[in-house]
């Protein structure tokens with residue numbers, strides 16, 4: 001951390017994925033050490049256009065929420081459009097200000113921040129002051145006795161748990177907030193209905209606290225809201241992960257189980273920070289030898305939720321229609337893509353990254369590598385999820401399937417999990433014509449399992 005107590009007349013806080021004023025180290029430091037502070041958001045069209053509709057909605061809603069918070073304090077959020085490498089030096093020169101930001105761990109963010117730092121240096125601007133505000137512990141803090149990042153989650157989580165928190169600059173200082181609005185935000189359909197900003201995020205935490213004690217029992221059931229649904233807030237930083245950890249606490253099994261998920265989040269971020277190449281390549285390089293089939297029609301069927309595997313189709317349609325998918329179902333659809341269809345995990349990661357509201361490169365890549373078996377601490381390659389079994393186990397009444405695959409809603413009992421095995425009369429009674437109103441399974445799971453095991457064994461030199 002390169003914070004310095006030196007006072008400045010004017011500071012800029014460059015908001016990125018920390019869209020909150022409270023528990024925000026960059027904001028706290030800037031308001032504590034400057035007479036006036038400009039809150040700046042740079043809308044980079046390249047990033048914005050790559051985001052799916054739900055992430056765009058969420059971003060715009062959160063920015064309005066941040067602006068509302070600033071207005072209550074007699075300021076505004078200044079919006080600029082363009083490449084930060086051009087925008088930051090211009091605004092810094094205009095205001096003769098020192099810049100603060102909270103660091104991120106993705107290779108893209110690292111390159112961008114380095115380029116901005118160089119651009120600022122070339123104009124003789126003051127060196128930016130960087131902070132950590134997006135993780136519980138910043139990378140490099142949670143190390144094994146040998147001083148390395150654990151390649152296995154459980155030991156990482158043990159050290160994570162007992163690692164002392166680096167002190168953050170806390171509270172909000174008395175620096176005046178600048179009242180400059182800059183450019184307008186783009187109009188995005190649906191953004192006005194999205195409850196954005198940190199006030200809405202805190203309300204969501206409050207709702208989750210009513211059910212957190214049941215988290216271990218409910219978290220794997222996609223038909224109900226048994227998880228926190230806070231990943232979008234953590235992704236945009238409308239919530240501080242540290243504050244969330246403290247608010248939840250560790251007084252019950254449910255609370256401890258939830259906080260452990262925040263350790264997973266830190267772990268993947270630390271892994272990416274240390275291994276930026278994992279965005280493109282398997283952490284275990286031999287897994288890049290798998291001869292993927294990469295059939296475009298099957299990939300398309302997966303994306304559209306037309307595979308003939310109801311639990312997979314339900315998940316993919318939830319993603320398509322809402323920008324969210326339950327964690328258990330993410331694992332099922334991920335395994336189906338990689339193992340049953342033998343499609344490269346990077347194709348799945350790309351689709352998720354486009355559509356998910358909570359899309360976060362470290363979490364997405366880390367989890368996809370886990371699913372494909374090629375990451376650290378990954379599920380062994382020979383563990384292939386059986387989609388039929390998973391469906392019956394985690395959506396026992398079929399409610400999740402019926403909600404997202406409405407053409408199967410009339411099927412009663414077990415038939416909804418595997419319509420191809422349903423009695424013809426039941427199918428007819430529910431108005432289901434397989435191959436017409438709903439697809440037949442695009443692969444035979446048992447054959448696909450043999451095929452993927454063979455492909456993985458060849459890649460790993462085990463045949």
Ligand SMILES: Cc1cc2nc3c(=O)[nH]c(=O)nc-3n(C[C@H](O)[C@H](O)[C@H](O)COP(=O)(O)OP(=O)(O)OC[C@H]3O[C@@H](n4cnc5c(N)ncnc54)[C@H](O)[C@@H]3O)c2cc1C
Nearest residue numbers: 227228229230231261265327330331358359360363364367
């Ligand atoms: C293939 C795949 C891709 C994924 N991509 C993303 C992604 O892009 N962004 C993302 O935030 N999560 C991702 N996850 C992890 C997980 O599915 C989501 O964090 C979770 O579903 C969000 O719902 P929630 O907030 O209700 O979770 P909760 O169960 O309430 O968990 C609380 C928080 O802990 C963290 N967390 C939970 N599970 C995981 C996990 N497996 N790995 C890392 N952190 C976790 C998240 O920040 C989450 O919000 C992915 C999982 C899989 C299997």
